[in-house]
Amino acid sequence: MPDNRQPAASLAQLLTERRKAAGLRQVDLAEKLGEYQSWVQHLESGQRRIDLIELIEILEAMGFEPRKEVPRIVNDLTRVTQTLTGWFLPAGRHVVARGLKTPLQLVLLI
Numbered sequence: 001m002p003d004n005r006q007p008a009a010s011l012a013q014l015l016t017e018r019r020k021a022a023g024l025r026q027v028d029l030a031e032k033l034g035e036y037q038s039w040v041q042h043l044e045s046g047q048r049r050i051d052l053i054e055l056i057e058i059l060e061a062m063g064f065e066p067r068k069e070v071p072r073i074v075n076d077l078t079r080v081t082q083t084l085t086g087w088f089l090p091a092g093r094h095v096v097a098r099g100l101k102t103p104l105q106l107v108l109l110i
Helices: 007-021 027-033 036-046 052-064 068-084 105-109
Strands: 087-091 094-097
Touching: 007 036, 007 052, 007 068, 027 036, 027 052, 052 068
Parallel strands: none
Antiparallel strands: 087 094
């Protein structure tokens, strides 16, 4: 479970853990995705955000079933943000951040 306080960084850490669990190096994943290794490095360092379609493609390239992994990732991120920051509250199938004027990118994952 990631211990980072930022949802984007937590997602990056979760994806890094899943890549390693799949026995892939960054260069291996990049090759499967048709990207450069630096693209994966930026993703895993939290420098690059991804959308839902990219998340699905990344999970499939790692050999995971997106229908099973996306809910697990959302649950992990929801737990992290609730436990560590206290800013995020579950609201049905969405995660709502108190005090923010715009929706978080995390909402796209749910």
